[in-house]
Amino acid sequence: MADAFLAPDIAVLVQGATGRSGRSQTAQMVAYGTNIVAGVSRRDDPEAVIPLFKTCAEAVRATGATASVVFVPPLDVLAAIEEAIGAGIKLIVTVAEGMPVHDALKAKAAAREAGIRWVGASTPGLAIPGKMKMGFLPDVSLAPGGLGVMSKSGTLSYEVCYRLVERGFGQTLWVGVGGDAVKGTRFADLVPFFAADPATTGIVIVGEIGGSEEEELADALIAARCGKPVFALLAGRSALEGVTMGHAGALMSAHTGTIGTKTAALRQAGAEVAPSIKALVEAVSRRLAPG
Amino acid sequence: MMLLEHHAKELLAQAGVAVPAGVLVTQAGAAAFQFPCMAKAQVPVGGRGKAGGIVRINDQAEAQPTIARILGLTIRNHPVRACRLEALVESAAEAYFSLAFDADSGSIRILIAAEGGVDIESPAMRAKLLQVSAAPAVAPAQAALETLLPSLPLALRGPMSEVAARLIPLFFATEAVLIEINPLFILADGGWIAGDAKILTDDNALPRQPALRALIEHYPELYPEAALKLAQGFDFVQLDPQGDIGLVTTGAGLSMQLVDEIIARGHRPFNFCDIRTGGFKGDPSRLIQVLKWVASGPNVRAILMNFFAGNTNLAELVPLILLALKAVPALRQPITLRMTGNGLDAARHILASAGNPIHVETDLERALDRVLTDAKESPHG
Numbered sequence: 001m002a003d004a005f006l007a008p009d010i011a012v013l014v015q016g017a018t019g020r021s022g023r024s025q026t027a028q029m030v031a032y033g034t035n036i037v038a039g040v041s042r043r044d045d046p047e048a049v050i051p052l053f054k055t056c057a058e059a060v061r062a063t064g065a066t067a068s069v070v071f072v073p074p075l076d077v078l079a080a081i082e083e084a085i086g087a088g089i090k091l092i093v094t095v096a097e098g099m100p101v102h103d104a105l106k107a108k109a110a111a112r113e114a115g116i117r118w119v120g121a122s123t124p125g126l127a128i129p130g131k132m133k134m135g136f137l138p139d140v141s142l143a144p145g146g147l148g149v150m151s152k153s154g155t156l157s158y159e160v161c162y163r164l165v166e167r168g169f170g171q172t173l174w175v176g177v178g179g180d181a182v183k184g185t186r187f188a189d190l191v192p193f194f195a196a197d198p199a200t201t202g203i204v205i206v207g208e209i210g211g212s213e214e215e216e217l218a219d220a221l222i223a224a225r226c227g228k229p230v231f232a233l234l235a236g237r238s239a240l241e242g243v244t245m246g247h248a249g250a251l252m253s254a255h256t257g258t259i260g261t262k263t264a265a266l267r268q269a270g271a272e273v274a275p276s277i278k279a280l281v282e283a284v285s286r287r288l289a290p291g
Numbered sequence: 292m293m294l295l296e297h298h299a300k301e302l303l304a305q306a307g308v309a310v311p312a313g314v315l316v317t318q319a320g321a322a323a324f325q326f327p328c329m330a331k332a333q334v335p336v337g338g339r340g341k342a343g344g345i346v347r348i349n350d351q352a353e354a355q356p357t358i359a360r361i362l363g364l365t366i367r368n369h370p371v372r373a374c375r376l377e378a379l380v381e382s383a384a385e386a387y388f389s390l391a392f393d394a395d396s397g398s399i400r401i402l403i404a405a406e407g408g409v410d411i412e413s414p415a416m417r418a419k420l421l422q423v424s425a426a427p428a429v430a431p432a433q434a435a436l437e438t439l440l441p442s443l444p445l446a447l448r449g450p451m452s453e454v455a456a457r458l459i460p461l462f463f464a465t466e467a468v469l470i471e472i473n474p475l476f477i478l479a480d481g482g483w484i485a486g487d488a489k490i491l492t493d494d495n496a497l498p499r500q501p502a503l504r505a506l507i508e509h510y511p512e513l514y515p516e517a518a519l520k521l522a523q524g525f526d527f528v529q530l531d532p533q534g535d536i537g538l539v540t541t542g543a544g545l546s547m548q549l550v551d552e553i554i555a556r557g558h559r560p561f562n563f564c565d566i567r568t569g570g571f572k573g574d575p576s577r578l579i580q581v582l583k584w585v586a587s588g589p590n591v592r593a594i595l596m597n598f599f600a601g602n603t604n605l606a607e608l609v610p611l612i613l614l615a616l617k618a619v620p621a622l623r624q625p626i627t628l629r630m631t632g633n634g635l636d637a638a639r640h641i642l643a644s645a646g647n648p649i650h651v652e653t654d655l656e657r658a659l660d661r662v663l664t665d666a667k668e669s670p671h672g
Contacts, residue, residue, distance in 0.1 A: 075498060100496040101392065102466045105427045108397035124601075138601025140632055153544020158601045159655065162631075179543060180495075181468065182394045208544055211394055235548040237555075240368055240528060240563075241336045276552050278656055 006067075006091060006173070008131035013038040013065040013089075015072060015080045017052060018045040022071030025136050026050060029069070032139065034132040037063040056087035067091040069125065069134040074098035077121055081107045085114045092184070093134045094120035104182040111184055118184025123176035124154040130170075137174060138162075145170020146291050147284070148194035150187050151206035152179050152213070156235055156277075160206055163281045168290030172200045179208070187213045188220035195224040202229040202288050204280070205271070209236030212257050218265035229287050230271035233280045234259050292492050292517045293335035297375040298506055299488040306461040308454065308472075309484040313377035317512075319359035324376045326350045331377060332361050333513070334369040337410075342366040348376070368530070372513055380484060385474035386447055387411060387420070388454055390432070390462045392469075398424040399462070401436050403451055405444055407474035408486070432459045450475070450483040465503065466496040497521060525577060526565040527584060534561030535666045537585030537594040537624065539578070541566050549597065549659075558663055561588040568603045571611060578615035586622040593665035594624050595658060596649075600632030609638040613645050625665040626650065629658035 012029075016022040017039025027049055030036050038059040039045075039052045053059035056068065068084045070077060074096040084092050092111070099107075099121035111118040119126055125135015130144035141161040149171050151157030157176065164170075173193070177185050187205065194200050203226070207214045214234065221230060237259045257265075263273045272287075274280035294302065300310040315333070316322055332344030339345050344366050348357050354376075364371045387407035393400045402411075402422045409416055421442050425435035436455045440448045454475060462470050469491035476484045494517060497504050504521065511518035516528050526543065530550065536558050540546040543565045550560045566581055585594055598608060612628065626649040630638060635653065642651060652658035 074495060098495045100466055100499075101468055101493045102427070102463070102496065105392065105397050105399075109426070112397070136602050138632065141601065151544075153542065153547075155542020155546075155599060155601075156544030156548050158542075158599050159545055162599070182392060182397060186395065206544065208547060213394075216395060233548070235544050235551060237551040238530070238560075239547060239550075240530060275555065277548065 006126075006128070008128050009035050010067045010091070010132070011035050011037045011063060011065045012067045012069060012132075012134060013040055013056065013059045013063065014050070015040045015056065015068055015070040015084065017041050017048065017050065017071070018043045019071055023048075025071060028136065029133055032133050033130075034134065037065050040068075056083045056089065060087045060089065065089065067134065068093070070094040070096070070120075072096065074121070075100070075103075078103040078107050081118060082110055085110055085116060090116045092116065092118045092120075093123070093125050094118070094184075095123055095125055095135050096120075097122045097179075099180065101180070101182050104180060108182060108184060119175060120178050120184055122180045122183075123178035124158075126173065126175040127171070128173055135176070137176065141165060142174070143170030145172070146199060146201035146288070147171045148190075148197065148200040148203045149174040149206070150190050150194075150203070151176050152208050153206055153235060154179075156208075156233070157206040160204065160233060160277055160280060163277065164204070164284060167281060167285055169284055169288065170291070172197060177213075181211055187217040191217065191220040191224050191226065195226040195228065200228065202231065202284065204284065205230065205232040205266075207232060207234045207262065209234070209239045209259055210257075214262035215257050215265045218269035218271070221269040221271065230266070230269070231280055231283050232266050232271050232273045233277065234262055234273060292494050292507070292514060294490045294492060294506075295333040295335060295373065295513060296331060296488055297333055297373070298510075299490040300375075300485065302461070302465065302490060303458075303485055303488055307457045308461075309482070310488070311378040311380055311484060311486075313375050315373055315375055316358055317362075317373045319355055319362055322354050322358060322376055324354075325378065326354065327379060329377045329379060330354075330357050330361055331375045332364060332366060332371040333373040333375055334366045334371055336367045336369055339366055344371065347379075380476050380486060381478065383476040383478045383484075385486070386451065386477055387473050388451065388458065388475050389469065389471035389473070390458060390467070391471075392427075393424060396424065397427065399427045399432055400424050401432065401439065401455070403436075403439055403443070405447055411473065427463075429460055429463055432462075446481065447477060449481060450477050454483065465490075466493050466500060467491065468493050494520060523577065523580070524570050525567045526563070527581060528563040529584075530562055531559045532561075532588070533590045534559040534588055535590055535592045536560045536662060537588055537591040538562055538564050539566060539581050539585060539594060539596040540564050541568050541598055545597070545599065549595070552659065553663070556659075556663060558666060561585060561591050568598065568608060571608070573607070573611070575611040575614040575618065578611055579618045582615055582619040582622055586619055586624070591624055592669040593662045594622075594626045595662040596626060596628040596630075597655065597658065598628075598630045598632075600630065600634060602633075604634040605630050605632060605638035606634035606641065609641045613641070613648070616648060625669055627652060627658050627661045627665070629653070629655050
């Protein structure tokens with residue numbers, strides 16, 4: 001991630017640009033300063049604010065886009081990813097909730113084979129605050145600053161970052177990795193970037209029950225000898241076993257980590273695991289200077 | 292969604308995997324089944340045996356009271372709504388088989404062991420597991436399984452190969468996330484039969500899995516959360532029937548966090564809820580439904596509504612809240628609405644014009660404090 005495919009002025013195309021949400025979010029991403037160069041849709045839209053193309057390949061040829069943000073329905077996400085990869089896109093963010101796991105496995109394999117980065121599914125996206133955003137992280141929670149943020153949950157991270165921004169703590173880069181079990185980019189994948197990035201002075205993790213990403217993250221933090229303060233909030237301590245609590249990845253069952261194992265692993269890696277949103281905000285305020 | 296054992300076994304039987312004969316019972320009436328048999332509580336969690344949910348029934352006379360007792364249990368917060376009566380299996384050797392995703396690598400993982408019937412998470416059992424990963428497709432998974440067979444005792448190789456030949460295609464056809472057979476009974480004659488079955492399916496695949504969709508639609512009372520999600524597109528999970536705090540909240544992560552923090556502060560949330568304001572589309576019916584459920588909690592003494600309007604507009608949301616409040620007159624508990632974000636000033640104005648029927652906070656900590664104080668002082672519930 002520390003390389004070229006996430007520059008602030010990266011040329012972005014929007015797949016599904018003429019749908020209800022694709023349309024309104026495109027306008028907001030443009031307003032935020034994102035370099036949106038093209039939309040891809042089978043349909044025409046006379047009111048589109050960006051040039052529209054029928055396929056990714058045409059859009060890439062005409063505009064040189066290297067990133068794509070995808071606003072198609074969940075069952076169409078896999079095909080959209082495959083089309084983007086085929087067109088030479090290097091960074092793909094898919095926001096739709098509800099992508100089937102078996103599709104996500106195929107998408108993951110395709111992304112790996114092509115050597116590109118996929119962020120998603122089921123994510124509000126990513127942002128370099130003050131510069132660009134791909135997806136719909138809310139403006140009120142975004143501010144330029146020194147925190148590297150990684151989150152599974154959209155809403156919980158909105159609340160956390162909103163309160164940190166109120167206290168003067170903005171972000172270098174915020175990546176919503178999404179709440180699904182099988183996903184393109186996992187917490188641990190982002191550690192090398194945040195560890196190496198000189199502007200990032202601290203890391204905030206918004207994790208939750210289910211899966212083993214927090215445990216992998218702890219290993220990655222140790223391996224990277226990151227040295228930066230790491231703050232974590234882990235939701236779902238009281239999630240009901242055997243039932244999906246909103247996020248597909250948060251289904252508790254055997255063979256996955258509990259909040260206890262995640263907390264222990266992260267503490268072992270030097271992270272401060274906060275018991276509440278308030279405690280997390282206070283921990284950041286105590287250990288870092290605003291900015 | 293975790294299938295109940297009974298439905299998991301029906302799926303296995305359709306795929307040619309032998310299972311003990313069994314019937315599903317949801318009432319403690321006269322059960323037509325052969326005795327002796329086993330009675331097994333149908334809940335989507337482990338630990339049923341220890342909780343008294345798996346019991347041998349020796350004869351017809353024992354059946355009614357045993358089934359009634361099991362149907363009265365709550366196991367790890369899951370009320371037992373159904374019971375499977377199942378034929379006994381002759382004493383046999385026990386083995387283990389499972390298929391699951393490795394979410395990190397994106398491969399599928401096959402685990403087998405020459406022993407079974409015990410917690411595979413135990414260190415002793417972990418040491419005995421044989422495992423292999425494969426690309427997520429039928430042929431690579433079957434080829435990978437073959438590489439494990441030589442490490443098994445001779446008598447197990449045939450049965451394990453036969454089981455895998457049925458379960459691997461089933462895993463992909465049903466878009467499962469986990470299939471676990473523990474124990475897999477290995478009979479003296481080389482035959483085999485699945486003693487227990489755990490199948491976790493992918494709710495996101497339901498639009499293209501008609502058989503699983505039909506199952507949920509046929510048994511909404513056994514899969515209440517999945518049935519709700521399927522029919523209405525949002526999540527509501529009753530957590531504690533005696534809970535004192537009702538939640539009308541949006542966002543899975545934030546709602547889970549609120550549940551955790553309320554419990555940490557000594558209260559009992561009645562429910563979890565991710566109401567998804569994006570799905571309202573100008574219609575208050577989802578809010579009305581959730582308010583009715585929350586109001587039905589016999590011990591609910593205060594209600595927290597939390598809306599962080601990052602991408603929605605509070606000025607569009609608040610009129611729907613007002614309509615919903617009118618539509619649920621049974622709701623007498625004090626409500627605190629925490630809202631912040633887009634359209635806050637206009638939303639406040641709309642509430643003021645309606646006479647401020649509920650208390651508003653913009654800060655989540657203050658809203659929580661208020662709700663927990665109300666729960667202590669409220670006469671309702």
